Amino acid sequence: MIRNLSLKTKILLGYIVIILITIGVALWSISNFMTLNEAIHDIMVENYRSVIAAEKMVESLERQDSAELIFIFGQKDKALDIFQENQMQFMKYLSRAEDNITIPDEEKIIKDINEGYQAYLDKFWNLRQLANENQIQKIQDYYLEESMPQFEKVKNETRKLLMVNQEHMKESQQKANNNASQAIYSTIVFSVLAVILAIVLGIYISNLIIRPTKRLTEIVKEVADGDLEQVIEIDTKDEIGELAAEFNSMTQRLREYEEMNVSKLIAEKNKSEGIVKSISSPLLVTDDENKILLINPRAEKLFKLEEEDVLGNHFLETIKEERIFSLISETLSSGSEQSGKDSRVIKFEQKNKELYFRVTTTPVKNKSGDTKLVVTLLDDITHLKEVDEMKSEFVSMVSHEFRTPLTSMNMGISMLLEGSIGEVNDNQKELLEVAKEDCERLNNLVDDLLDLSKIESGEINLEFDNIQVEKIFEASIKPFVDQAENKGVELVAEGTDNLAVHADLNKITWVITNLIGNALRYTNSGDQIKLSAEKKGHKVHISVTDTGEGIPKEYQHKIFDKFVRVGGDKDKDTGSGLGLAISKEMIEAHGGRIWVESEVGEGTRFTFTLKLPK
Structure with missing residues (x-):
């Protein structure tokens, strides 16, 4: 029976058998690794991030309480700076805890923390109002009776979050140890059997051919x-x-x-001689009336049609692709080639597989220079897309691998600074503090990389709701009011006419605060930072405009790429270059887009779009 099969079928059968064996080994290994990874994931990712977030929240909260005491004793400016700095830290780690809810009890605890913390901020605001009245006794009484109990309440809830995750980590560790032992022995046995079977079948199939x-x-x-x-x-x-x-x-x-x-x-x-010419990429030719004149076999297969059935027909009658048609029309009207941009990439699905093509439309002109034909070529870039996904997965994996050693280094340096191992002199302490700052900077970079990887992979947890734009502006401006005032920069929000959007409040607030923070970095005394919103069609356009230094044109097209910093920023400690990349991914996750308009010396305007309420 095998003798009657084609050579292609024999080879294919051999590959199929080997592939099936490989798949069997892979599936068995994947099953073991997934079980093991799930247990490890519980320890190192799901709970560990919540533990770190809880510890950082407790630390920030205690520093805010210390800031209140400094405020009461009269050093108001210093106290406000400390309080606002740690307020942003607390909100940052609270947001990470919200994105990393993995235990049933966590959601309620985080909700209680959020509500309690907002109440604590309100009480601090009231304390500041009393300070303006110079009533020292009332300030002290209010702190002891109102602020301090609320502080203790939030602190206890945060410690409760820490304890819940630590207990879950202990249970997950035991589970991981058991799964690891079982996975090692079973995978070894299964792999040896699979290799032997593959060798026997490979020899048999090869002899049939050789x-x-x-x-x-x-x-x-x-x-x-x-x-x-x-x-x-x-x-x-x-x-x-x-x-x-x-x-x-x-x-x-x-x-x-x-x-x-x-x-x-x-x-x-x-x-008997002949010449056969073929083009491997899909190609079609249309005239100045958008009628199809030629279509090659690859295009026939892609669009699932026959050449003889479509020749002479209008493009849209046979190929329902508005995006390609718009490029053809643009080429006819402009007489220039259209190619190479991300917006020209079109996705198709064939046999449960996604294919990506970059569309290029080229005009064919007569002697008078009029465009009479348009050649449309679809370049298959599926492999490039897959490589980009592999790159993102690699970045995520490396970031995870960095997390554990960085944490160990940070803990070790902290123990040395605290004198837990022995006293250190001033020079040693100075070096250790520098090392600790570098560790924290690397930790922040790893956090940003993980956040970016999470967004790119579609794992980000978005809590959509109908939100007033005015509420978003208030939450975004509040952390920067004093900083802008001290710098002499006017920070304003225009009226929003009761505009609302369908979005995640925390995520959009993060985007705007990142844009405001960047604007403050590049503005000077007398400049202005303005927030505005405008309804255009079915979208709301939200803008952050400043009158600062501006961005050179050579950077504007790549400023949203990862690790890109503008000009002289490369030699400054201005961040990781991931803020705008994360902002872009967050906005796109909301179904919108973000762009920049800037002139050097005149200022910069960042604009992004969000959907109207449902």
Whole structure:
């Protein structure tokens, strides 16, 4: 039965058997690794991030309480700076805790923390109002009776979050240890059996192919030596059998050709020659009325149609692709080639597989310079898309691998600074503090990379709601009011006319605060930062505009790429270069887009779009 199969089928069967074996081993290993990874994930990711977030929240909260005491004793400016700095830290880690809810009890605890913390901020605001009245006794009484109890309440809830995650980590560790032992032994046994089976089947299939091939090679060598009487006797019906039959027919014709003169031989050869040209990428040609004149086989397969059925028809009658048609129309009207931009990338689905093509439309002009034809080429970039996804997965993996050693280093340095291991002198302490700052900076970079990877992979948790734009502006401006005032920069929000959007409040607030923070970095005394919102069609356009230094044009097209910093910023400690990349991914996760308009010396305007309420 196997002898009657084609060579392609035999090879395919061999590959299929090996692939099935490989898949079997892979599935078994993946099953073990997923079980193990799930347990490890519980320890190192799900709970560990919540533990770190809880510890940082407690630390920030205690520093805010200390700031209140400093405020009461009269050092108001210093106290406000400390309080606001740690307020942003607290909100940052609270947001991470919200994105990392993995235990049933966590959601309620985080909700209580959020509500309690907002109440604590309100009480601090009231304390500041009392300070303006210079009533020291009232300030002290209010702190003891209102602020301090609320502080203790929020602190206890935060510690409760810490304890819940620590207990869950202990349970997950035991589970991981058990799964690891089982996975090692079972995978070894299964892999050895699979390798043996693959070797046996591989030898068998290869012999089915190699034996007739060797026989064919021997006969060809004899014919090449001039023995045209040789006949290949191979009884298989695969491609080698067909090749043998054609070879026998060729030798028969060669024997006949020997009896022909040279002129007849050349004439016969010319009759049998032909040239076949093909283009591997989908291609079609349309005229100035958008009628299809030519379509190659690859395009027929992509669009699932036959050339004879579509020739002379309007493009949109047969190919329902508005995006391609708009490019063709643009090329006809402008007379220039349209290609190479992200917006020209179109996705198709074939046999449960996603294919990506970059569309290029090229005009064909007559002697007068008028565009009469448009050649549309779809370049397959599916592999490039897959490589980009692999790159994102690699960044995520490396970031996870950095997390554990960085945490160990940070803890070790903290213990040295605290004197837990022994006293350190001033020079040693200074070096350790520098090292700790570097560790924290790397930790922040890893956090940003993980956040970016999470957004790119679609794992970000968005809590959509209908939100007033005015509420978003208030939450975004509040952390920067004093900083802007101290710097002499006017920070204002225009009226929003009761505009609302369908979005995640925390995520959009993060985007705007990131844009305001960038604007403050590049503005000077007397400059202005303005927030505005405008409804356009079915979208709301939200803008952050400043009158600062501006962004050079050579950076504007790549400013939303990862790790990009503008000009002289490369030599400054201005961040990781991921803020705008994360902002772009967050806005796109909301179904919107973000862009920048800037002139050097005049200022910068960042604008993004959000959907209207449902």
